[in-house]
Amino acid sequence: MCVCLCVCSSVKSQPPLGFSCIIDNISSLFSIFAFATCGGYSGQMKVRVDCADKTQINSPSARFQLVHFNAPLCERKREETVFLEGDFSTSAQFFVSVSVFAFLYSLLATVVYFFYQNKYRENNRGPLLDFLVTVIFSFLWLVSSCSWAKALSGVKEAVGNKQILFLMSACRDSGNECSISDMPLWSRLNTSVVFGFLNFILWGGNIWFAYKETGLHKQMLINGK
Numbered sequence: 001m002c003v004c005l006c007v008c009s010s011v012k013s014q015p016p017l018g019f020s021c022i023i024d025n026i027s028s029l030f031s032i033f034a035f036a037t038c039g040g041y042s043g044q045m046k047v048r049v050d051c052a053d054k055t056q057i058n059s060p061s062a063r064f065q066l067v068h069f070n071a072p073l074c075e076r077k078r079e080e081t082v083f084l085e086g087d088f089s090t091s092a093q094f095f096v097s098v099s100v101f102a103f104l105y106s107l108l109a110t111v112v113y114f115f116y117q118n119k120y121r122e123n124n125r126g127p128l129l130d131f132l133v134t135v136i137f138s139f140l141w142l143v144s145s146c147s148w149a150k151a152l153s154g155v156k157e158a159v160g161n162k163q164i165l166f167l168m169s170a171c172r173d174s175g176n177e178c179s180i181s182d183m184p185l186w187s188r189l190n191t192s193v194v195f196g197f198l199n200f201i202l203w204g205g206n207i208w209f210a211y212k213e214t215g216l217h218k219q220m221l222i223n224g225k
Contacts, residue, residue, distance in 0.1 A: 020113070020210055021113045024206070027206070030198050032103060033192075034095070034096075034099040035100055037189070038095055043184025046181045047165070049178050068083040068084060069081075072170065074176060082167045083167075088152075091148045095147070098144040101137075124214060141197075142204075152190070155189075
């Protein structure tokens with residue numbers, strides 16, 4: 001990142017391209033944080049079951065990267081497969097995909113700004129393409145962040161205390177008592193949502209600088225005179 005910022009400082013004398021370069025580098029860092037905090041997450045939950053026959057069962061940790069887990073029954077040495085309600089993988093995959101492609105484009109844009117600046121400005125194709133891609137990624141960040149925030153809310157509801165206890169047969173039996181000893185930690189996933197919206201703000205703000213690089217902005221200035 002230090003190297004990239006040094007590269008941006010060399011084009012800073014030609015604003016707004018220098019500002020776009022700096023924003024691209026900051027957004028690439030935030031993109032890394034976004035997919036790093038979202039991808040590969042797994043949460044754990046433990047349920048204690050006090051059976052009517054005075055026996056006690058502690059369920060093994062249920063890892064919620066799967067759509068189901070094995071829950072114990074009060075009958076000895078028996079288990080049931082409990083399926084969680086809802087499939088939220090699509091929103092998570094979409095969010096991570098946007099993060100990865102945004103990161104790759106930011107790096108590519110930095111290289112083009114520094115090493116191929118003459119070709120970038122040739123026939124105004126580079127600035128126009130950069131402007132269009134910036135608008136597209138701003139929209140994708142908004143959609144994916146909203147979708148992932150809604151999906152995360154659904155995940156929390158799907159593995160909530162009441163929902164998990166309702167899904168387990170042993171806990172639906174009025175003669176048994178169930179309690180949850182461990183709950184999943186959501187701080188990592190909450191952070192990913194925050195970084196998603198921060199990326200939207202950065203890419204949205206960069207639209208203006210990318211637009212000023214295009215011939216559209218220059219033509220409007222000429223017409224205004």
